[in-house]
Amino acid sequence: MGLVAISTVPDTGRDEHRPDFDHHQIVAASLVQQPRYVDVADAHWDENARFIANARQGIPRLTAEIRHVRALLSAGDPAEAVSAKGH
Secondary structure: OOEEEEEOOOOOOOOOOOOOOOHHHEEEEEEEOOOOOEEOOOOOHHHHHHHHHHHHHHHHHHHHHHHHHHHHHHOOOHHHHHHHOOO
């Protein structure tokens, strides 16, 4: 059996196995092997789980950056908007 899940509880980094996990803490899974409920074709279960877990911080940052660049563009200074993309 195998399970790669994304939880609301932080990872301890001790790589422990949790057969008694609280299902209320699981928000997504990128692999559930037995039976094969979740098994994505790319076989990047750990990478996909990290992407999902990091999206909580990454998407708001990206959204803020898009809003910032749009504000610069609407203010009529495309040179400033271009330079803002590099910061």
